[in-house]
Amino acid sequence: MTSSTPLIGVSIPMLKIKELINHVAQTCLNILITGETGVGKEVVAQSLHAESNRSKNNFIKINCAALPETLLESELYGYEKGAFTGAHKKRPGKFLTADKGVLFLDEIGDMPLALQSKMLHVLQSGEFSPLGSDQDFKTDAWVIAATNQCLEEKIKNKTFREDLFYRLNIIKIDIPPLRQRPEDIPALVEYYFKKYLSEYPKSNAVKPDSQIMERLCSYHWPGNVRQLQNCIKKLMVLNSWDKVFEELPIDADTPETSASDISQAQLAGSAMHSPDYPFDSEAGKRRMRIISEFVDMSTSSEKLFEDISLKKIKKLASDKVEKEVIIFVLEKVGWNRSKAAKILKVSYKTLLYKMSEFNVNPPVS
Amino acid sequence: MANAARLLIVDDNEDILSTFYEFFNSLGYEVKTAVDGFAALKILRNKPDYFHCLITDLVMPNISGVGLISIVKKEYPDIKTIAMTGYGGHPGALASEARADIVIFKPVDLFKIEHKVAELVGRTED
Numbered sequence: 001m002t003s004s005t006p007l008i009g010v011s012i013p014m015l016k017i018k019e020l021i022n023h024v025a026q027t028c029l030n031i032l033i034t035g036e037t038g039v040g041k042e043v044v045a046q047s048l049h050a051e052s053n054r055s056k057n058n059f060i061k062i063n064c065a066a067l068p069e070t071l072l073e074s075e076l077y078g079y080e081k082g083a084f085t086g087a088h089k090k091r092p093g094k095f096l097t098a099d100k101g102v103l104f105l106d107e108i109g110d111m112p113l114a115l116q117s118k119m120l121h122v123l124q125s126g127e128f129s130p131l132g133s134d135q136d137f138k139t140d141a142w143v144i145a146a147t148n149q150c151l152e153e154k155i156k157n158k159t160f161r162e163d164l165f166y167r168l169n170i171i172k173i174d175i176p177p178l179r180q181r182p183e184d185i186p187a188l189v190e191y192y193f194k195k196y197l198s199e200y201p202k203s204n205a206v207k208p209d210s211q212i213m214e215r216l217c218s219y220h221w222p223g224n225v226r227q228l229q230n231c232i233k234k235l236m237v238l239n240s241w242d243k244v245f246e247e248l249p250i251d252a253d254t255p256e257t258s259a260s261d262i263s264q265a266q267l268a269g270s271a272m273h274s275p276d277y278p279f280d281s282e283a284g285k286r287r288m289r290i291i292s293e294f295v296d297m298s299t300s301s302e303k304l305f306e307d308i309s310l311k312k313i314k315k316l317a318s319d320k321v322e323k324e325v326i327i328f329v330l331e332k333v334g335w336n337r338s339k340a341a342k343i344l345k346v347s348y349k350t351l352l353y354k355m356s357e358f359n360v361n362p363p364v365s
Numbered sequence: 366m367a368n369a370a371r372l373l374i375v376d377d378n379e380d381i382l383s384t385f386y387e388f389f390n391s392l393g394y395e396v397k398t399a400v401d402g403f404a405a406l407k408i409l410r411n412k413p414d415y416f417h418c419l420i421t422d423l424v425m426p427n428i429s430g431v432g433l434i435s436i437v438k439k440e441y442p443d444i445k446t447i448a449m450t451g452y453g454g455h456p457g458a459l460a461s462e463a464r465a466d467i468v469i470f471k472p473v474d475l476f477k478i479e480h481k482v483a484e485l486v487g488r489t490e491d
Contacts, residue, residue: 020403020427020428023406023407024406024428024432024436027432027435027436027439029432029435029436162453162455163455166431166456166459167459170428170429170431170432170435170459171402171427171428171429171432172426172427173427174426
């Protein structure tokens, strides 16, 4: 991701995050950014840096999950010449290069416990010493940490220090997953379409029409903004939205439902690809499309199962069809309601009641 | 009390918030409330020289009480700050570090807090 990626979004939670950034960027208090993978935690951190009075200084990122413990330690704090085998010359750590700037600690939830206590010490005292050095250095790095894990849970399991958590969590910015804010999707599509079109000027990709946009907005994006971004990049090469959609994991496959599907399949002693679970076939897709008209499929399976009730769905489905039939007949008879009631074989009163329930009104001429 | 002291009370538990509101209001304080640190900060930025005392919970969504106290101490140093915590020692210690005037542990005795508020606000008016 380039450093200039703007924070895109028009949904209420995203507007609130932008407002929060605007209010706290000057304070340089420790910030914890949480959210699923791909929601844009680093983009939020960069926006904080850009809006702070440290924007001219460094934004240094380190991924705590990507490096083994000893390497992470030497990356953070640096080392003196001869500190360990292979330390041929002195090397400054990220705490030093981020001085007066921002130190972005990505995947803080994966930081080993030993390093957590060292980190806590630096945050408390503002001092650190490089490996192999007996000298303390002052650092004025603004620490912004991010994680997709539930740190409260990790505290309970004793894999994350509670005192470090509270010290990082002075301000918390929680970014909701993309499926909870589909109104952000058109702006994101627009942005990445333009961006990748300029990178692939020979591409024949066309902007999504309203139908494609609707499909994009109703997809649940388990990989969030990063997945959407990759899709549009793919479009530049494939030049076909249909092919892009073909390659998307299908709608029903939210992390929660897939886990329960597997356990159910195991309970039933059947293989995952048994015909009882045709989620990856055309029929499965059709089924999910129909169900999603009446049930919000983007929620967790627990909530989903609470929402599903045949009685409720029967009512929703019959209402939907009844409304269309009533409009169809009324249009045929020039909105003569007594004629329509006769054709529909219901009483005049029932028809009037249904028209008001479904909010069916004659066209204003 | 003669001159109504103006309080900003912040807690993400609306029951606690309304209890505090009723209590201080009935004693003649002018009370504003906010459900989290960000809402409180927006109120403060709107009325920078208005409040005499901030009473805040510590563990809250978006801006924590510790964050709020740090900002207040830097930007509005005349406002007295009282931190309330129900989450063990860590947030309380951080609030002291952020130079909260008083840190108290939940459950709180409203009369005791009122006493402290009167003391703190009295000091400013001296």
